[in-house]
Amino acid sequence: MGFTGYRVAVTGAGRGLGRALAISLGREGAEVFLSARSFGAAETVAQEVRHAGGRAHAFECDLADTESVREFAEAVGEVSDSVDVLVNNGAPYLDSGGFLEASDEDIAATVAAGATGTVLVTKALLPLLTRSARPDIVTLISGCGEYGNHRSTAHEAFYAAKSAQAGFTEVLSKRLRPQGVRVISLYPPDFDDVDPLTAEWERPREAADALSARSVVDCVRFAIAQPRDCFIKSFYFEQA
Template identity: 60%
Template sequence: MDLDDVRVVVTGAGRDTGLLIASAFAARGARVFLSARDLGAARRAAEPIRAEAFRCDLADPASVREFAEAVRARTDRVDVLVNNAAQYREGEISDDEVEQIIAGGATGTVLLTQHLLPLLRRSDRPDIVTMISGCGEPGNHRSAAHPAFYAAKHAQAGFAEILSHRLRPEGIRVISLFPPDFVQEGPRVAGSALTARSVVDCVMFAVGQPRDCFIREFRFEQVR
């Protein structure tokens, strides 16, 4: 799939799944704008794939606005926005961590999408991809994630659902993924845990479809 000069924004791309997503787009010729809460991590991730690095703390509205403004200063459109950033926690956590998880996953996702929507509307192939998690599915209780993470992911799911309905007439595809807890590396065989690379392959498949194909969601079977 040739994505030459496709403009892609990926949040939470300093490492792991976000970096894999950014790398997959860059390898296909896309111009990638990636962010992380730590600018140093963003720069280290961006250098080998020739992406552009930015700091963005989604739990901080001012940081979200600064990131969106920086992207607007460098491109006249965004073709793909990948809302990937998330703070996963288990066990007992502090009040501040609860606030960070919900603010980043819920408020931050809404604000960044809202700020970049004018640039997405200038694209002839606009996609909004959100890495939600199985924790955003009604009745899901399989993850050991803290309830705050569940709350943030349910907020993302609700946002993506109404966004899909309202933006469909404009030709903007809203694609949501609901993977269970997955591993970064693994054998990728039946019976094994879902891997990050398999999740990334789903993203690349969805954005590569013709514009009459609106894949709204990816739901995954559980290993357990």
């Protein structure tokens, strides 16, 4: 199997892209460490991975809570002495609905989890990553992190969180590359959110030309499977 022996940590793995990545990599041999704000959500996906023949561990992790992030990293370290891939997928989406209409609490949580949470979980798991011979940090940023992007209907706070992720991964890539750590960022636009695990020919006809979540998953799989001398720093996608 293509990812046999890989140890992969995925945040925000309770649904959507995180779930799809976990199942896809797990059924190809990876051992996956799944976190979600709800342990039940993470465990449900872990069971799906096991049902597909993979190895999976579920953890609760609220990226907006610094102590929760530390506990997640410590728990992973108790199960494994290294991690090959960290997928920074967890980041709550906040719909626009008007800049003033969003509550202060929702704005703070969006920025805390998406921006601060991404930095902290990367910092917490970096010691495990540097023990790997093939360390990769993958961050699902979004087109909202591209300079000048204004096409999404997301709230301004979500744009702020994703712009912070973009700046963080840019400098992180420069500073970790000499240590052999590849930092890979993806900037998909708002995409057709059909089940990423649905076969291409089963997708609705009207969605055939839109970027699918499955295609984003395939990009991640492609990037981390490349030889170490091949470093795909970023994926940018055309807006449909």
